[in-house]
Amino acid sequence: MVSSTTDLTCVACGQECEHELVIVGRLLHSTRCTACGHVVRHEQRDLMSAYLRDLEHRLLTKPQRLVRRAVSEPLTFLLGLPAAVLRQPGKIVEELKTVLRPR
Amino acid sequence: MEDAGAGRRIYRRGVPSTPSSGLGPFLRRRRPRGTAAAVVLAGGSGTRVGAGLNKVYLPLAGRRVVSWSFTWAGQGSEIGRFVLVVRPEDAELATQTLRREAAHLKVDVVVGGGTRHESEEAALAHLAPSIDSGDVEVVAIHDGARRLAGPSLWRAVVQTAAAVGGAVPALPASGVLPVGDDGHPVPPRGQTEGLTRVQTPQAFRAKDLLAAYDAAREAGYQGTDTACSAESFSGLVVQAVAGSRTNLKVTYPHDLFLAERLLAAAKYRLA
Ligand SMILES: [Zn+2]
Numbered sequence: 001m002v003s004s005t006t007d008l009t010c011v012a013c014g015q016e017c018e019h020e021l022v023i024v025g026r027l028l029h030s031t032r033c034t035a036c037g038h039v040v041r042h043e044q045r046d047l048m049s050a051y052l053r054d055l056e057h058r059l060l061t062k063p064q065r066l067v068r069r070a071v072s073e074p075l076t077f078l079l080g081l082p083a084a085v086l087r088q089p090g091k092i093v094e095e096l097k098t099v100l101r102p103r
Numbered sequence: 104m105e106d107a108g109a110g111r112r113i114y115r116r117g118v119p120s121t122p123s124s125g126l127g128p129f130l131r132r133r134r135p136r137g138t139a140a141a142v143v144l145a146g147g148s149g150t151r152v153g154a155g156l157n158k159v160y161l162p163l164a165g166r167r168v169v170s171w172s173f174t175w176a177g178q179g180s181e182i183g184r185f186v187l188v189v190r191p192e193d194a195e196l197a198t199q200t201l202r203r204e205a206a207h208l209k210v211d212v213v214v215g216g217g218t219r220h221e222s223e224e225a226a227l228a229h230l231a232p233s234i235d236s237g238d239v240e241v242v243a244i245h246d247g248a249r250r251l252a253g254p255s256l257w258r259a260v261v262q263t264a265a266a267v268g269g270a271v272p273a274l275p276a277s278g279v280l281p282v283g284d285d286g287h288p289v290p291p292r293g294q295t296e297g298l299t300r301v302q303t304p305q306a307f308r309a310k311d312l313l314a315a316y317d318a319a320r321e322a323g324y325q326g327t328d329t330a331c332s333a334e335s336f337s338g339l340v341v342q343a344v345a346g347s348r349t350n351l352k353v354t355y356p357h358d359l360f361l362a363e364r365l366l367a368a369a370k371y372r373l374a
Pocket of ligand 1 (some may be wrong): 008011012013014015033034035037038064
């Protein structure tokens with residue numbers, strides 16, 4: 001799960017202000033207006049299926065992406081590989097917890 | 104001159120500072136490249152209210168918005184040069200992003216100015232030697248916050264600019280009404296046909312564009328978009344090409360969700 005902030009125009013209060021973004025995998029989970037607290041979420045009813053489709057795509061394309069990184073940055077790739085492999089299960093569990101969290 | 108990370112060159116007004124690293128450049132797919140340059144503006148409007156991420160670096164479906172722009176621009180054979188214009192504070196993030204997500208393209212990172220016009224000037228100054236030598240014949244300038252300009256749109260503007268002088272993507276401005284002082288839409292008086300919404304990338308013959316920006320600088324003029332400056336200071340004919348309804352700026356939270364869905368629906372490959 002990744003959090004980020006950026007300036008967006010809020011549909012509730014109309015202000016252009018900082019919004020907090022929650023991203024699970026490659027999927028935008030929700031945005032929250034820091035001025036009024038208005039939250040826009042990925043529709044709950046298709047969030048899980050969208051997440052699972054995205055996870056499947058990520059897993060299928062992972063070997064290709066690893067090769068690309070190994071070619072472009074061999075040293076960084078080799079040094080970072082053990083930690084990256086160990087992080088994956090925990091990362092997916094965190095993402096699932098966020099996706100399953102009730103509104 | 105500013106070094107913002109290894110593996111990518113950072114330029115300030117055209118001076119390279121760091122060499123490339125890794126095997127990427129040697130294993131990069133070799134194919135003939137065209138004589139057009141793609142310039143992506145990531146300078147921001149200068150009116151940001153928070154300390155959050157510049158919209159062009161937002162993650163979108165696994166890549167940052169700016170990486171998608173270069174992915175689409177680089178898919179045709181027309182474009183052979185790639186330039187990203189950044190704010191000084193974003194230079195390192197830009198470098199890391201490109202190295203990770205657009206390693207197959209050689210993208211020059213140029214530090215821009217405080218306004219859109221100054222950022223365009225910085226890009227043109229950087230490309231000037233290649234324009235003068237004839238290596239770059241067309242320049243296409245794109246607003247980095249427009250995240251879904253697909254390969255066919257890049258191709259259309261470049262080919263049209265090469266043929267007639269200039270090209271801008273445009274859409275009929277249906278459903279858009281001016282708003283009065285009371286905040287309510289004003290019904291159109293007279294003819295509304297021909298009203299258009301202009302998008303980017305906007306492409307122009309490089310030598311004429313460079314000359315137009317030189318003339319604009321001498322006149323102390325700052326245009327709001329590339330077509331505006333090109334038309335005011337050159338004799339270029341600018342032709343509209345069909346824009347794309349999905350090529351919208353990131354303004355509202357819903358724009359991000361919509362972009363993600365469109366990309367997923369297209370299996371992450373735009374036409
Ligand atoms: Zn709000």
